[in-house]
Structures are given as structure tokens and as C-alpha cells.
């Protein structure tokens with residue numbers, strides 16, 4: 001048996017290129033069916049100072065494990081909803097155009113995170129019903145200007 005591999009022929013190269021193109025088409029088809037889980041890891045979300053005792057790294061790892069094959073997980077910078085940290089946004093799959101992004105706050109323990117991942121695995125926005133424990137944590141997004149205006153309003 002020879003340890004030297006034969007040089008790649010033009011036909012071999014063609015087969016490799018076609019296989020890669022096929023894999024990309026399959027991945028795009030999967031992505032269109034899959035929600036995206038945006039996990040904020042900005043200033044307050046993921047902060048040990050703000051949330052001592054929360055295993056932020058472990059929660060992100062759990063999220064990746066629990067939704068593997070069903071969604072993509074994207075860490076993000078601050079989403080301007082820091083008062084609800086840790087914030088996760090479930091963006092609907094392209095295949096569920098009637099779905100709206102779902103913002104969930106206080107995702108600070110494994111139980112809430114598991115409920116969120118179960119919702120994502122069930123299809124997420126536009127497909128699955130939001131469980132009550134997540135409905136109660138829905139975060140409304142107000143940007144910093146709105147928060148500042150609210151704080152400086154008379155009587156605030």
C-alpha cells in the first residue's frame with residue numbers, strides 16, 4: 001500500500017467543488033427552516049458584576065447544545081434592553097415570515113434557558129406557542145434615548 005496519494009485529477013476537483021456546492025445549498029435550506037437565537041453578551045448581559053452567581057458561559061454552552069441542528073446561535077453586542085439582562089432574541093426562520101422576533105429577558109438560569117431552547121426546537125416565532133414562563137419574561141425594547149427621556153421626565 002502506497003502512502004503517497006495520487007494527484008487530484010480535474011475530475012476529482014470537479015467532484016469536490018460540486019460536493020461543496022451541494023453542502024452549501026443544503027445548509028441554506030436548513031438555515032431557512034431554522035430560527036436564529038441571538039444571545040446578548042453586551043455590557044450588562046453576561047456581566048458577573050451585575051449577575052453574580054450566574055454561569056453566563058455555561059448558559060451559552062447549554063443554548064448551543066440544546067438547539068444544535070435546530071437553530072443557529074449568535075452572540076451579540078448590547079441590544080439596548082439592558083434592564084432585562086440577560087436578553088435573548090429568537091428571530092423567526094425565513095420559512096416563517098409571519099413570525100415576529102421574540103425578545104426574552106431574565107434568561108439567567110438553566111430552567112428558563114431550557115424552556116427557551118424547547119420553544120426554539122419546536123420552531124420558534126410564527127410556528128410554536130410561546131410558553132407562559134417565557135411570555136412572562138418578554139422584554140420590551142426601549143433604546144437608551146427612550147430610557148433617558150423616561151428617567152428625566154417630570155415625576156420620574
Ligand code: FES
Nearest residue numbers: 042043044045081
Ligand atoms: S447588554 Fe444586553 S441588552 Fe444591553
